[in-house]
Amino acid sequence: MRLRRALMKILVPIKRVVDPYAKVRSLPDGSGMDTTGLKFEINPFDEIAVEEAVRLKEKDPSIEIVAVSIGGAECEEQLRKGLAMGADRAILVETNDPLDSTVVAAELAALANELKPDMILMGKQATDDDNNQAGQMLAAKLNWPQATFAAKVERGDGIVRVTRETDTGDETLELPLPCLVTTDLRLNEPRYIALPGIIKARSKPLEKRPRMTSAAPKTRIVRMEAPAARQAGRKVGSVDELYVALKDRGAL
Amino acid sequence: MSKLLWIAFEASDAPAAAGFAQAVGLGFDLLQISGQPVTDIGADKVLSANLSEMPTSDGLAKAIAGVAGGYSHVGAVSSMRSKDVLARVAGLMDAAMVTDVVAAESPTRFKRPMVAGSILATVEVLSMPAVLTVRPAGFAKGDRGGSSSVESISLDATSVAKRLGASARGGARPDLTQARVIVSGGRPLKDAQTFESVIGGLADALGGAVGATRAAVDSGIAANELQVGQTGKIVAPDLYIAAGISGSTQHMAGIKDSKIIVAINKDPDAPIFEFADYGLVADLYQAIPELRAKIGK
Ligand SMILES: Cc1cc2nc3c(=O)[nH]c(=O)nc-3n(C[C@H](O)[C@H](O)[C@H](O)COP(=O)(O)OP(=O)(O)OC[C@H]3O[C@@H](n4cnc5c(N)ncnc54)[C@H](O)[C@@H]3O)c2cc1C
Numbered sequence: 299m300r301l302r303r304a305l306m307k308i309l310v311p312i313k314r315v316v317d318p319y320a321k322v323r324s325l326p327d328g329s330g331m332d333t334t335g336l337k338f339e340i341n342p343f344d345e346i347a348v349e350e351a352v353r354l355k356e357k358d359p360s361i362e363i364v365a366v367s368i369g370g371a372e373c374e375e376q377l378r379k380g381l382a383m384g385a386d387r388a389i390l391v392e393t394n395d396p397l398d399s400t401v402v403a404a405e406l407a408a409l410a411n412e413l414k415p416d417m418i419l420m421g422k423q424a425t426d427d428d429n430n431q432a433g434q435m436l437a438a439k440l441n442w443p444q445a446t447f448a449a450k451v452e453r454g455d456g457i458v459r460v461t462r463e464t465d466t467g468d469e470t471l472e473l474p475l476p477c478l479v480t481t482d483l484r485l486n487e488p489r490y491i492a493l494p495g496i497i498k499a500r501s502k503p504l505e506k507r508p509r510m511t512s513a514a515p516k517t518r519i520v521r522m523e524a525p526a527a528r529q530a531g532r533k534v535g536s537v538d539e540l541y542v543a544l545k546d547r548g549a550l
Numbered sequence: 551m552s553k554l555l556w557i558a559f560e561a562s563d564a565p566a567a568a569g570f571a572q573a574v575g576l577g578f579d580l581l582q583i584s585g586q587p588v589t590d591i592g593a594d595k596v597l598s599a600n601l602s603e604m605p606t607s608d609g610l611a612k613a614i615a616g617v618a619g620g621y622s623h624v625g626a627v628s629s630m631r632s633k634d635v636l637a638r639v640a641g642l643m644d645a646a647m648v649t650d651v652v653a654a655e656s657p658t659r660f661k662r663p664m665v666a667g668s669i670l671a672t673v674e675v676l677s678m679p680a681v682l683t684v685r686p687a688g689f690a691k692g693d694r695g696g697s698s699s700v701e702s703i704s705l706d707a708t709s710v711a712k713r714l715g716a717s718a719r720g721g722a723r724p725d726l727t728q729a730r731v732i733v734s735g736g737r738p739l740k741d742a743q744t745f746e747s748v749i750g751g752l753a754d755a756l757g758g759a760v761g762a763t764r765a766a767v768d769s770g771i772a773a774n775e776l777q778v779g780q781t782g783k784i785v786a787p788d789l790y791i792a793a794g795i796s797g798s799t800q801h802m803a804g805i806k807d808s809k810i811i812v813a814i815n816k817d818p819d820a821p822i823f824e825f826a827d828y829g830l831v832a833d834l835y836q837a838i839p840e841l842r843a844k845i846g847k
């Protein structure tokens with residue numbers, strides 16, 4: 299019989315993204331996003347990933363949660379929030395290099411090979427790029443099984459059982475550890491962090507280190523523009539009028 | 551060699567290959583994982599795996615990557631499944647990836663929405679191969695005709711992840727991503743039963759599909775696979791009727807390609823009226839039964 303491992307390590311990648319509720323526009327010259335005056339947050343799906351890791355830890359205090367972000371010094375803010383939510387320590391892979399999902403996956407793979415986590419819990423997509431790529435690419439690089447779009451995560455002996463959302467409903471997968479899970483909206487509702495938590499998190503370890511790979515991006519955004527606006531429509535005064543209008547357009 | 555390998559998990563994913571390949575100016579082969587081989591969309595050849603059960607992503611991605619070597623482009627219709635599997639294929643092939651392509655400027659330049667559709671980005675692929683998930687609504691429908699040769703292939707898709715069970719809801723209604731008419735409901739629908747009778751009832755009267763907002767899904771009023779939007783399904787019906795939906799950026803990101811949007815909302819200032827072709831300021835509990843009576847079903 300296999301002995302249950304006493305210590306489990308969960309790696310949670312966190313991306314700093316522009317406020318997901320803000321109205322974001324492209325810069326007039328098409329060179330990027332206009333973020334003037336906008337807040338930055340943990341990517342909401344990553345916040346769900348931290349919350350899930352913390353809930354697993356609440357059931358098994360021997361779990362260690364390591365939050366990691368790749369990006370500029372400003373990402374420390376989101377890592378501190380992850381620590382305040384309950385992560386044990388954080389790593390900032392500090393760089394101002396252009397990143398795409400292939401670079402993120404390469405860096406996270408190098409880190410995973412060093413830290414040897416049992417599970418990587420991360421967001422299904424970043425709400426700024428809406429790519430939905432990094433997790434699957436990382437799982438491929440590590441040759442680990444994956445469960446994307448998780449709506450429920452349960453731990454068993456050497457395995458996790460994940461209920462995941464699909465195009466037609468949901469399905470339950472059983473994955474041996476180590477494995478990678480990406481979170482969907484309904485996995486949990488992240489806790490509210492009160493001020494004392496944030497203050498306490500200031501004393502948790504946050505290590506800054508340089509990139510571990512020389513992976514170069516394989517894609518580059520060359521232009522950002524406003525999407526074609528929909529033609530403004532009109533108000534109709536009654537169901538009758540709506541019905542006639544739709545009939546006239548051949549929509550009914 | 552510049553050539554596209556189009557992955558069709560099911561037969562219904564195949565036809566979109568034609569319009570996309572035409573737009574990019576590439577010839578293509580079709581790798582069909584399941585279903586009757588689709589031979590009339592202009593593929594040079596159809597590789598038919600004819601699997602009876604869809605493998606989980608680790609095995610399937612490995613099998614696809616095994617076939618995809620030598621192609622410059624690997625594409626599929628955007629869906630949760632293609633995102634799950636193809637991003638892993640990209641990882642295995644060390645390939646570039648562009649998700650949710652809505653237009654092609656060249657074989658290496660694609661347009662895609664980001665930040666919940668607030669921005670349209672032009673993405674340049676810097677190294678080949680490129681893995682792409684494609685939203686068919688952005689492309690003309692390709693011609694059908696001719697007859698491609700079919701090659702049976704056996705895929706070794708042995709997976710580490712085990713599927714313990716799956717729900718297949720859906721029922722008799724058309725698939726959201728293919729539907730010509732969609733009726734969607736939001737937060738004010740009280741409970742699952744009300745949602746089903748009010749929203750589902752109108753959808754059935756119109757032969758359409760049912761959609762929902764995140765708010766409706768989160769509160770258990772609607773099933774998760776009905777969520778439309780940035781993080782749900784992207785739809786492009788001829789007619790989209792939104793009832794009790796405020797029009798958040800995240801929801802609108804999923805419906806912008808609809809031909810006609812109708813909004814029924816009791817708040818005259820609801821943001822959805824800025825996007826709707828026809829806006830009706832009304833209580834949905836009165837307006838929808840009235841509309842059904844008019845339709846006569
Ligand atoms: C990361 C992230 C991802 C998200 N992804 C999605 C997504 O994919 N899809 C999505 O939909 N949302 C998504 N959301 C949520 C989104 O921001 C909104 O919260 C959600 O779309 C609101 O849903 P709603 O319109 O049903 O509810 P509300 O915003 O509460 O609107 C309800 C509307 O109903 C009207 N109303 C009330 N009663 C009646 C009545 N009797 N008759 C007529 N009208 C009535 C009200 O006037 C109001 O306008 C996401 C959010 C985040 C942060």
Ligand SMILES: Nc1ncnc2c1ncn2[C@@H]1O[C@H](COP(=O)(O)O)[C@@H](O)[C@H]1O
Binds near residue numbers: 314
């Ligand atoms: N710069 C980054 N640092 C840490 N994690 C990241 C970074 N970029 C992406 N991720 C992770 O990858 C997930 C998917 O991102 P994406 O593929 O960009 O949609 C996110 O939810 C994060 O968990």
